[in-house]
Amino acid sequence: MNNIPTDLRYTASHEWARREGDELIIGITDHAQSLLGDLVFVELPEIDGQLNRNDDAVVVESVKAASDVYAPVAGTVIEVNHALTDSPQLVNQDCYGSGWLFKLRPDDIAEWDQLLDDDSYRQQIETDA
Amino acid sequence: MKRHTALYQQHVKQHAKMVDFHDWQMPLHYGSQLHEHQAVRQRVGMFDVSHMLAIDVIGTQATAFLQRLLANDVAKLKQAGRSLYSCMLNPQGGIIDDLLVYFLADDYYRLVVNASRAAIDLAWLQQNADAYAIELTAIDDLAIIALQGPQALATFKQIANPQQQLAVTALTTSFSVCRSDNWVIARTGYTGEDGFEIMLPAIDAVNLWQTLSNAGVQACGLGARDSLRLEAGMALYDNDMDDSISPLESGLAWTVAWQPSQRQFIGRQALEKQQQQGLKQQLVGLVLNQRGVLRAQQTVILNDQRHGVITSGGFSPSMQQSIALARLPISNDTHVNVIIRNKTLAAKIVKPPFIRHGKIMIDGEKN
Secondary structure, three states: OOOOOOOOEEEOOEEEEEEEEEEEEEOOOOOHHHHHEEEEEEEEOOOOOOOOOOOEEEEEEEOEEEEEEOOOOEEEEEEEEEEEHHHHHHHHOOOOOOOEEEEEEOOOHHHHHEOHHHHHHHHHHHHHH | OEEOOOOOHHHHOOEEEEEOOOOOOEEOOOOOHHHHHHHHHOOOEEEOOOOOEEEEEEOOOOOHHHHHHHHOOHHHOOOOEEEEEEEEEOOOOOEEEEEEEEEEOOEEEEEEOHHHHHHHHHHHHHHHHHHOOOEEOOOOEEEEEEEEEOOOHHHHHHHOOOOHHHHHOOOOOOOOEEEEOOEEEOOOOOOOEEEEEEEEEEHHHHHHHHHHHOOOOOOOHHHHHHHHHOOOOOOOOOOOOOOOOHHHHHOOOHOOOOOOOOOOOOOOHHHHHHHHHOOEEEEEEEEOOOOOOOOOOOEEEOHHHOOOEEEEEEOOOOOEEEEEEEEEEEOOOOOEEEEEEEEEEEEEEEOOOOOOOOOEEEOOOOO
16 A cells, blocks of 8 residues: 655656745655665765756666656755665655655745645556556 | 465465566565565575476486486486586577476486476476486476575474474585475575575475464565575576577586586587687676666676676675676676666676675675
């Protein structure tokens, strides 16, 4: 049973975004981490990097395959989760908490509201299956 | 409709992620492949490998038959209670399958072959059996549980009945095998650790699995099975070799018994010709000393720009870096380039195994 918190927004490519004031925290969903299997490397973006919506932001390498994580909205990278350099398994163990990937200052915070809500994301993955 | 082993319900109960593996539905992992891998290296784990096929070869010409069919020589086994690893070749010298052959009693051997090759192997054996006074029997209702890790022996002794305890005292070296009642217990495995492969009637499998589970043994799936065998430098059929490739180009020359020279095993002449003409490729180990993962089918580029390919790759939990097996043109290079997701990374050539009995055997040049 997938865990899909109600206070987050989602993308069809399995990123989640949490709004904190005018910043967004971004990670990958429980569905995504389960599909990937154990992560072994996470390549985080540069601080101050400018990302457009759907740009490659993070590369995650799991025991199975490498996968790209995309910026859900356009913005500037303001922080990355350095703990993942030595402990990539945090993404598998706690993908919505200590397994967060990076923080963005979005160009337009209103774009967050336009992402999928939890029901829409749940429907999305049920359709994918 | 995929096949299930006798332990299918156990896997489901233990929350295994089930995947299709050829004809079968098998457990990939039970939560974390890395956790299962470490459990085997540090303590003990168990694998359901009942998808592999056991084929019994019985008759007065069983030895002669296997001396013809297998590139390794069963006559080396000398007396019952031993086993060996061999390739089975086609007349072109290509590997039809790799397998273990257990010498169980006079005129009685058991072959255990890969699930993906079972039907092909059986047909090939049957095709060649006519000239020999033997019977071939594919054992249908067998389960196989592999118990692997430094604590495998202690764990088995903890749960074995008195008859099994006694039988296991005969298993003093790896590749030894014994029978207890209608179980066959071998000191063999696919992990590079001490351990046992227990072949038992399918109806007994659930009880053994649950007993081992209650004794604290970690259930391990195909994911950990693959990462463990890769660290141990063990070849995987379809990845590292297939029926178009000879053992000499698959790191398996050591499994070919040339002596006695009169032993005309199928494929011998093709291998001799290959040796006379000079080998063109070899299977080597690779290790990456930076972040990234080597994976099957990635291109390898030698210093003189000739190309090779990675046949098996992944992350080594024991070394915390990526390792691989690759088939490369023969060269004196010590380092090669690998194309990983459009980037060129340098990897070091090493001689497998990467890990043996939990110890790192090679210098990974880790930064």
